[in-house]
Amino acid sequence: MTQKKIMIIGLGLIGASLAKCIKNAHPNTFILGWDALDSTKLIAKKTGIVDDIPEDFDTGVCDSDVIILSTPVSVSIHYLNQLSTLTLKETVLVTDTGSTKQEIMSTAKEMPFDFIGSHPMAGSHKSGVTAADDNLFENAYFIFTNDLAIPRVNELKELFIGTRAKYVELTSSEHDEITAMLSHLPHIIASGLVNQADTFNQAHPRAKQLAAGGFRDITRIASSDPKMWTDILMSNRATLIEELDEWQAQMTQVKTWLQQKNAQEIYRFFERAKETRDQLPIHQKGTIPAFYDLFVDVPDKPGIIAEVTGLLGEERLSIINLKILETREDIIGVLQVSFKNDHDLLKAKECIETQTDYTCRTQ
Ligand SMILES: NC(=O)c1ccc[n+]([C@@H]2O[C@H](COP(=O)([O-])OP(=O)(O)OC[C@H]3O[C@@H](n4cnc5c(N)ncnc54)[C@H](O)[C@@H]3O)[C@@H](O)[C@H]2O)c1
Ligand SMILES: O=C(O)C(=O)C[C@]1(C(=O)O)C=C[C@@H](O)C=C1
Structure with a gap:
C-alpha cells in the first residue's frame, strides 16, 4: 500500500499537537508541514514533529491525501480559496481546526474538493510549535461539522484516533452558538477584566502584586494569542453580539441589586452559579479543566x-x-x-x- 501523505498548514499549538497524535497512531503516514515562520518549520522538522517541509507550498498540497488547515480562522479561509486554484489529488480530503465553523463551511461549499470541518475543543493560552503536546486532546470533545454531508467523516475519525478525544458531530450553526457561549464570551470577559485591572493598576501601583488565585484563575485565558482571538470574534459576530447583550443585562441586574442593597437576590445569584458549576462534569476536558x-x-x-x-x-x-x-x-x-x-x-x-x-x- 502507498504511504498516506498528510500536509499540515500551520504548525502551532494545534497543528503540531495533531501531527504528534497522528504519528503516534499511524507511524506509517508521511507528515508534511508548512508555516509562515521559517523558525517554526525548522523546529518542526528538527524535532520530528513533521517528516518533511516541502520545497514549495503547491508541491506539498498537490501531493497530499489529507490537508489540515491549522492557522487562525481568516488565514485558513484564505488558504481554502487558494487550494481551489490548484490541481489537488482527486481523492484529497481537506479539513481545518478553527474555533468557528459557519464561515469556513460556507466557503467550503464552493470548493471542488471534499471538506469536513474539525474542531478539537481543547487547547491552551500557549501558542506556537514549542507548545505542542500529544496529550492535549485526551478526553476532550473533538467536533466535526459536516454540513456538506461528505461521506468520509470516518476517515477523519480514524486519522485523529491518537488524540484519544471523544468525537461529536454538530452543524456549523450549532457549533458556533455553543462555542460563543462556552468559549468566545469567556475569553472576552477575561480580557476585559485584565484591561480594567490594568487601568486600575496605573492609579494603584501596588495592586498588581496583590492579585491572588481568583484573579489568576479567571484570567488565564487572557494570555492567549490576540490574532487568533480577533479572527474568532470577527467570524462569530452576530452570535457574540447577542451573548454580549445578555451579559450586559446580567451585569446591569447585579448593579441594580447592589444599588437596592438587595442581599437576597445577590445571594440567589451566587447560589445558582455554585449549584450549576458544582454539577458540571469536571472530569471532562472541554467544559472545565480535567483533573x-x-x-x-x-x-x-x-x-x-x-x-x-x-x-x-x-x-x-x-x-x-x-x-x-x-x-x-x-x-x-x-x-x-x-x-x-x-x-x-x-x-x-x-x-x-x-x-x-x-x-x-x-x-
Ligand atoms: N489554541 C487553542 O486553544 C485552540 C483550540 C482549538 C482550535 N484552535 C484553532 O486552531 C487554529 C490554530 O490555533 P493554534 O492555537 O495552533 O495557534 P498558534 O498561534 O499556536 O499556531 C498557528 C500557526 O499558524 C501559523 N501561521 C499564521 N499565519 C500563517 C500563514 N499565512 N501561513 C502559514 N502559517 C501561518 C503561525 O506561524 C503558527 O505557527 C486556529 O484556527 C484556532 O482558532 C485553537
Ligand atoms: O484552555 C484554553 O486555554 C482554551 O482557551 C481552550 C479553548 C476554550 O476552551 O475556550 C479555546 C479555543 C478553542 O477553540 C477551544 C478551546
Missing part, C-alpha cells in the same frame, strides 16, 4: 503527606490538588492527589507503588 485523581491508601502516621509528595516531587510530577479523604485514629486514610493529565497520573501511580507498600487506585 486526574490518584487515591492512595496510607497508614495514619505523621509525615505521610510529606513522604508521598516528596516522592512525586523527585519524579518532577506537579500536583494540582491534594485532599485527605479519611483520617480516623489508627485506620488507614485515603489521600486524593490530583494531576493535570493521565500521563502524570499513571507515572505517579507507578512511582508510589514501586517505592512504598501503599495501595493506589485511580477511581
Whole structure:
C-alpha cells in the first residue's frame, strides 16, 4: 500500500499537537508541514514533529491525501480559496481546526474538493510549535461539522484516533452558538477584566502584586494569542453580539441589586452559579479543566503527606490538588492527589507503588 501523505498548514499549538497524535497512531503516514515562520518549520522538522517541509507550498498540497488547515480562522479561509486554484489529488480530503465553523463551511461549499470541518475543543493560552503536546486532546470533545454531508467523516475519525478525544458531530450553526457561549464570551470577559485591572493598576501601583488565585484563575485565558482571538470574534459576530447583550443585562441586574442593597437576590445569584458549576462534569476536558485523581491508601502516621509528595516531587510530577479523604485514629486514610493529565497520573501511580507498600487506585 502507498504511504498516506498528510500536509499540515500551520504548525502551532494545534497543528503540531495533531501531527504528534497522528504519528503516534499511524507511524506509517508521511507528515508534511508548512508555516509562515521559517523558525517554526525548522523546529518542526528538527524535532520530528513533521517528516518533511516541502520545497514549495503547491508541491506539498498537490501531493497530499489529507490537508489540515491549522492557522487562525481568516488565514485558513484564505488558504481554502487558494487550494481551489490548484490541481489537488482527486481523492484529497481537506479539513481545518478553527474555533468557528459557519464561515469556513460556507466557503467550503464552493470548493471542488471534499471538506469536513474539525474542531478539537481543547487547547491552551500557549501558542506556537514549542507548545505542542500529544496529550492535549485526551478526553476532550473533538467536533466535526459536516454540513456538506461528505461521506468520509470516518476517515477523519480514524486519522485523529491518537488524540484519544471523544468525537461529536454538530452543524456549523450549532457549533458556533455553543462555542460563543462556552468559549468566545469567556475569553472576552477575561480580557476585559485584565484591561480594567490594568487601568486600575496605573492609579494603584501596588495592586498588581496583590492579585491572588481568583484573579489568576479567571484570567488565564487572557494570555492567549490576540490574532487568533480577533479572527474568532470577527467570524462569530452576530452570535457574540447577542451573548454580549445578555451579559450586559446580567451585569446591569447585579448593579441594580447592589444599588437596592438587595442581599437576597445577590445571594440567589451566587447560589445558582455554585449549584450549576458544582454539577458540571469536571472530569471532562472541554467544559472545565480535567483533573486526574490518584487515591492512595496510607497508614495514619505523621509525615505521610510529606513522604508521598516528596516522592512525586523527585519524579518532577506537579500536583494540582491534594485532599485527605479519611483520617480516623489508627485506620488507614485515603489521600486524593490530583494531576493535570493521565500521563502524570499513571507515572505517579507507578512511582508510589514501586517505592512504598501503599495501595493506589485511580477511581
Ligand atoms: N489554541 C487553542 O486553544 C485552540 C483550540 C482549538 C482550535 N484552535 C484553532 O486552531 C487554529 C490554530 O490555533 P493554534 O492555537 O495552533 O495557534 P498558534 O498561534 O499556536 O499556531 C498557528 C500557526 O499558524 C501559523 N501561521 C499564521 N499565519 C500563517 C500563514 N499565512 N501561513 C502559514 N502559517 C501561518 C503561525 O506561524 C503558527 O505557527 C486556529 O484556527 C484556532 O482558532 C485553537
Ligand atoms: O484552555 C484554553 O486555554 C482554551 O482557551 C481552550 C479553548 C476554550 O476552551 O475556550 C479555546 C479555543 C478553542 O477553540 C477551544 C478551546
